[in-house]
Amino acid sequence: MYIYDSVQKKKLPFEPIEENRVSLYVCGPTVYDDAHLGHARASLTFDLLSRTLKAHGYEVTMAKNFTDIDDKIIKKVKTTGKSMEEITSYYIERYLAEMEALGIQRADIEPKATESLDAIETMIQELLDKEIAYMISTGDIYFDTSKDTKYGTISNRIANDEESINRVEHNIEKRNPKDFALWKACKKEDNNCFDTAFCRGRPGWHIECSAMIEKYFQGNADYTIDIHGGGADLLFPHHENEAAQSRCATGHELAKYWMHNGFVQIDGEKMSKSLGNSFFLKDALKHYDGEVLRYYLNSVHYRNNFNFSEEDLRQSKKRLDKLYRLKKRIWPQKASLPNRLFKQSLLDAMADDLNISKALAAIDEMVAHTNELLDTNPKDKGLKKETLANILFIEELLGFGGKDPFFYFQIGIDHTLKTKIEILIKERIEAKENKDFARSDAIRNELTALGIHIMDTPDGTLWEKV
């Protein structure tokens, strides 16, 4: 397998620390609000990575954290009057449910910052002991970036570019402008604090990831984990700082490979809360099935920016529909084994830094080819069994195509409407048998008006929701 490393900025052959095993850590959300499409993209990217690694025979251990201590959460506590625990557990639950709708497999480890305070405290203490961290008069603890000679090597940033320094409002007691907080001392009237040996307070943003990785993964003398992932916006300062803390505290590098996914954009601009153009996942899921959304969001290579548009989403859905139409033609059937060449073409495509476009093209070709074969020999049982196995493999590797094909085309149709559709189709069949085509066409128009497409096949009349 080849993966693109954002630190070296090139595709590298993937060689895990331990043969056949992969440790993967992905930065999860700060749980103070609903997830937007950008969170979905990040989750989808690393879900795809994890599935691909597994399909290539690796045993994957994936961790994804929840940041549940943070300024914004505390702000929400103040504005809502709810407890921190109430807020974070609510959004964690929402997040997991929405990700499940997208077919994202749960991480093996889902640590929360609040449950990792022991590891956080240990690491900060280690840095204090080594005099790499220092406490200022308020009790805040900072990381001294000048003590780390490798600081800046993750994001490839030259230290001391003055312009950027001027832009950051910095504490006068900080030794270097780029020093960042490891621990924030408790201020009066603040209840969301934790006791430690150094002082009552709460962790800074960056330390939790380093501490949790150290807590859950072993690594070797050079690296703690194989792959560290996250959104491209986390490269600096978050991942730079994580790497620095871990390097200084443990004496070895945090991750062997760093992977970053591109942004979801709206009209060519990054979707973000500060720009006010966020598209919440919950709203998208009201209009579109999670699987359709997954297919669409995964259809562009993970490193590229993704420009979201409903028009593109509809185009994308048509492509997925074709797979399900084929599945209808072979349904129901028992799966045999997937076609060897087909399976290999998908594995090869994904092994090339998750080249999803190549994989989707291979699927389209398989669909067209199988349809062609079924046109000439509709009862080829062996072909049907193999095709179902192909589709099951698609679902395993890429996370779509797993539904009952008839159900897929009926999502969003309630019982009353379904009964009505079935009655109309029955009437139309009778009209057709009587060669009353005017009546038959009138019924078809009625169905079209309901958003239902019908198709007459040798096996009877089938219908789909548009």
Next chain:
RNA sequence: GGAGCUAUCGCCAAGUUGGUAAGGCAGCAGAUUGCAAAUCUGCCAUUCACCAGUUCGAGUCUGGUUAGCUCCUCCA
């Protein structure tokens, strides 16, 4: 101001180490159909933002230009 990414058919989007442009949507023609839909077949970029260079040969390498985006502040 500093750092970086991107620019391929009407739309979306691939393109390993340079060797003569995947796939999908839309469109056109045909097979099929009572007519449709679905499905299949054929057609659909001598050309890859622009200019110059290296080369027998460049979308792919080098230099420059233009445009868009991102990071440098919380952010997936």
